[in-house]
């Protein structure tokens with residue numbers, strides 16, 4: 414894979430993960446509110462949304478763990494938000 418292909422693939426992964434983060438944001442807020450004992454958010458009862466929200470949050474976390482990897486060596490990028498280089502093989506990602 415050429416350096417430009419690696420950067421293009423990394424950019425694509427980054428954008429997809431950003432969209433996934435946006436999708437799980439509201440379910441994550443619902444789960445966190447429920448964990449801290451809230452029954453409503455902005456006057457809306459959240460009881461019926463807690464389990465589906467939890468599934469979306471767990472699914473998003475699994476998706477991120479599986480896909481947030483170096484396009485060159487497949488090493489996990491862990492908690493790095495937007496790394497310039499892969500922490501394992503050192504290839505330029507952007």
Ligand SMILES: [Zn+2]
Pocket residue numbers: 483484485486487488499500501502503504
């Ligand atoms: Zn790598």
